[in-house]
Amino acid sequence: MRYHQPTRDYVNRKTKEGKGKMEIIRCLKRFIAREAYRALISIRRGRTPLNKPPAERGRRLRELCVTHGITQQQVSDALGVHxxxxxxxxxxxxNLPELERRATLWIQTITTPNQPNQHAETLDNV
Known part of the structure; x- marks a missing residue:
């Protein structure tokens, strides 16, 4: 609260909203707990925050959409988000890795051609 400028700005903003020092500290602790939880979950799932920055992953998603002629609106409608x-x-x-993963999976699902049924192929050859 003394040295980190973004935290100082946050404290000033909350003070103007009428919150007391103890309530502001409680809010800061909750923020830190949420950040730590997200980091631990991403590590547990095998994704470390240092793998690729959000901008690089975002470019990958954009390229996937452009390549397949899919708009942001189509993706958002399919996933039920704005x-x-x-x-x-x-x-x-x-940085919304879960939504990014769902979007990528959806695009891959609708753009990947159906694999032919091997059983049907053997019937055609008979």
Missing amino acids: SSRISEIERGTR
């Missing part, structure tokens, strides 16, 4: 979330991921301004 299109601004997809835009934020693509621009790298927001």
Whole structure:
């Protein structure tokens, strides 16, 4: 609260909202706990935050959409989220790895041609 400028700005903002020092400290502790939890979960899932920055992953999602002619609106409608979330991921301004994963999976699902049924092929050859 003394030295970290973004935290100082946060404290000033909360003070102007009428919150007391103890309540502000409680809010800061909750923020830190959420950040630590997200980091631990990503490590547990095998994804460390240092793998690729959000901007790089966002470019990958954007390239996937452009390659297959899919709009942000189509992705957001399919996933039930606002299109601004997809835009934020693509621009790298927001780190939403789970939504990014769902979007990539959806695009791959609709663009991957169906694998032919091997049983049907053997019947055709008979």
